[in-house]
Amino acid sequence: SFQNRYDYDVVVIGAGHAGTEAAAASARLGARTALLTTNLDTVGQMSCNPAIGGVAKGQIVREVDALGGLMGQAIDATAIQFRMLNRRKGPAMHSPRAQADKKSYQNHIKWQIESQPNLDLRQETVEDLLTEPSDSKDPQESATQRVVGVKVRGDAVYLAKTVILTTGTFLQAIMHTGEAQSAGGRAGEGTTAGISGALHRLNFELDRFKTGTPPRLNARTIDFSQIEVQPGDDEPQPFSFLTSEITTSQMPCHIAHTNEAVHDLIRENLTRAPMYSGQIDSQGPRYCPSIEDKVVRFADKSSHQLFLEPEGRQTQEVYVNGISTSLPRDVQDAMFRLIPGLEKASIMRYGYAVEYDFCPPTQLWPHLESKSVAGLFLAGQINGTTGYEEAAGQGLIAGLNAARTVAGQSTWVPARQDAYLGVLVDDLVTMGTDEPYRMFTSRAEYRLLLRQDNADRRLTAQADQLGLIDAPRRDRLAEKLEQIRIGRELLAAARIEKSPADVYLRRPEVTWPMMCELVPELNQIAPDAAEQCCIDIKYAGYLDRQQMDVDKQQRMSEKRIPVSFDYNRIGSLRTEAREKLTKVRPLNLAQAKRISGITPADLALVLAHLEH
């Protein structure tokens, strides 16, 4: 009945951080992929701060890169400042972060997407999801519906075996600045109603979250002489394992400070803040609090840092990191009047909060496919997460698995011990989230294994088997592994002070340059391989111990629970446990154990019935 019909294997809705990685991954695997997005000029847009990476997030970017994703190379090509956070701490805490030239980043991503074979990027607004009853006889399939495509504005449909929904903050979105409200997923843009309708119709549970963004200032109106400079690293370290060096110049950021006068002003106006007036009652990200939250929650602090981050090389727009707010305009204006250096700052865009629908992610399998609608994948902010990196990582996993599903292959997700991405999807589908979920190193029980420096060693060989990467990346890894092998051999063979060199290297005060002086052959080892040798040797004890934990856990993971397993058959199971297990449908005993409220006794009952 539709005039216009297009056929694809995979249709991705939304070209944000999740959608672009999803589409690129799916197309790399050879699936005929369409990436549909409302406006081609907002592909890969950074809705909020112009930066990639950060604690735990930087590790995710390295993993996305190790799996052949886009984000790492895009930020390397377009960053204006690099900083390795937590340098003074152990290597598991090292987290790369970079400020982006926001527009260049976006253009770079769009360009990569346009250049990807098998991938059609098209400006389309999706209005509905098309499904039909699932006729699958596969007992492993729980879905009652099956996705068949999407309907777009302008009387056209895209038919596809799989659909990936990555609409970010755009579902039924309402923006708030003080008392003022308007519809839209991002300032200056619209909202998406049809998709929420479709999800309701398909019996998805939907919930509301909120997030916020700070005002943007005009640099021309800032008195930088009053503000502390924050330069980038002297030796910027790239995000991508394929980038050998960062050669572009770096720009400084600046640090300003709030003060008691600002805090008083905010306190006086708290009743006008949508979060406190009751106008918003959905949950925001606890770890990205608004300035009004900070003033309330940390009432004893007399000052908060504000990072002034340029939005690019050729713009005067400055992002004020640390002052996310949905206070009314007059309060936003007045706040800056009270901050040294910003007294005359002109606001170009006011801060605001946005409330939007998300889909509690316990409705998904770990590979991000819906449990109830076969072929429908969800990734990114729509799953209750926050952050570009979290979105990108989920996108890659969803794209990979959509393409594998189309090809009739089994699904693949990294395990918790192999990647932050494994932690991410497992946390989401096992525990859900009652606030916008962001990654932290503390979420990973094996974080010594999940370092930014070894993401390639953890994931790239696997990515190669999956068909996600190409020859240069394969060769790059092989070369690095070979260098590590040679380095380790040299270290084992050479002797210093009568003991093997690797034993000597274990001493805390001994560094690689010192080793090179003592064992000159080591000079041939490239820095990235040398770093791996050092960490492997220096942290061997900790790493081995963590690996033992992994192996122990592994045995539980190997106890698989069939999708069709009926928890009602275990008469003695507590009602709470039965409900939770039926909802999450864990794929193995280890996942079942991670469901909050599931006790060892519950697990023992399930195990007994499985072995039965």
Place this chain on the structure above:
Amino acid sequence: SFQNRYDYDVVVIGAGHAGTEAAAASARLGARTALLTTNLDTVGQMSCNPAIGGVAKGQIVREVDALGGLMGQAIDATAIQFRMLNRRKGPAMHSPRAQADKKSYQNHIKWQIESQPNLDLRQETVEDLLTEPSDSKDPQESATQRVVGVKVRGDAVYLAKTVILTTGTFLQAIMHTGEAQSAGGRAGEGTTAGISGALHRLNFELDRFKTGTPPRLNARTIDFSQIEVQPGDDEPQPFSFLTSEITTSQMPCHIAHTNEAVHDLIRENLTRAPMYSGQIDSQGPRYCPSIEDKVVRFADKSSHQLFLEPEGRQTQEVYVNGISTSLPRDVQDAMFRLIPGLEKASIMRYGYAVEYDFCPPTQLWPHLESKSVAGLFLAGQINGTTGYEEAAGQGLIAGLNAARTVAGQSTWVPARQDAYLGVLVDDLVTMGTDEPYRMFTSRAEYRLLLRQDNADRRLTAQADQLGLIDAPRRDRLAEKLEQIRIGRELLAAARIEKSPADVYLRRPEVTWPMMCELVPELNQIAPDAAEQCCIDIKYAGYLDRQQMDVDKQQRMSEKRIPVSFDYNRIGSLRTEAREKLTKVRPLNLAQAKRISGITPADLALVLAHLEH
């Protein structure tokens, strides 16, 4: 009653091509200016083709530049290909044109705007115009209302003495692709309803126009081996009088062709084209016809050229100049299947037409202020024009005059003999337009005087007096004038074949390089000054004749008609003439003469009454 209130001298609504020039001009003059636009990411956006200039339009850009505007330097900094059109014709026909890197152009304009003192660029959606009854006793003022500011989304008002409305195609806009319609001024964006409502309330006459845009293709899917290359000029000539040289590399364009099979397909589907099905009945730009128009109007042509223009250096998007269309999607897809080289082309954005409200410009004074609402200026597409250049030129004039009004100074517009911009505003306010108005050289009766090469000589001294330009531009002109003076002196003093060198130069076959061989001192003259010497001398006869016409006309222009002049007092005036004169309210007899349908007899009557 509003929580948030901002005070400015000049408020500009919309940061398109008109709005950015308006705001920059007003701020340069020292007026406290706010530029309000729905989305800061679309400042200076090229809605349609990624190019600046062209026949007559290129001359306008040179004039905007000579007056200190932004457009010339922005395109010089961001172009990917320069071509001087009509090089083989006389100098009056030479027209510069350049392909832009669309995103870079936009960023460049935004950056200039952000960096302009006295100018606040802010993301705001204007919802209403605020006016009050005019209490002016000035008989020169015809307005019954006076603008006092605007209301924006989010419970705030901007108060200002003058407001410049430059909302382009966004008023009550509807987009069409085949049978499908949706609201929006540009694909992926919204529309603006409140302002049309305000204009209605203020008794403005509004009418509807339409314009269209072609599909964009992905270069990755084009077979360029089958398509002719079109390189840029070997020696690219900059647009701005301040740019000494273009040093960036140039990119090629390509030329494909439609054929009879394409035309047959279009004919078969004409009933589904909104323009032919009756779905659109407003007028489009006759000289930018859609492909369906071309097939109908030039039925005997078996092929039309399609220029494949890259949208930038780092994008695969290709603009297909020559195939603007609102045919349904399936026809757009099928058309390309039939064009050699484009058989497999993937459409990234479909072509569409947009219908929008405009304000017939006879409701304005030549300086673009409303006759009925004092302080309200209109510029750009809202005045029934089409084209970035026409919009930019009007913007500059409106911005200049708004700032002068605020400062209590008299208005200024260039005369028809001084600039295409003079022709533009005079045509608009005197004759109105029954189709989207674009500039042509044929609209200028003194086009020998209005060349692209002498825009600075025509306008920059005046711009200096008006306060529109700064020292570098002033110095640049002085230097060039001095060079011309020296050149002319040398030519007058030297003798070749027994006659003065300037007489010798008049010979058609004699070129400047030949002159330099014969009179080596001429080598010291810079190329731009040498060009002026040549044209002044070679075309002296024609130029003098045109100047005489100007002088004759001038006498009529000096017969001023007071704004308060009451045509009803001329009892013997024909009704048609009375109505038209009352509507247009020409400022002088020359303008009255240009009103269509006004006869010499009518003019004689008016003159008699004036001298009375």
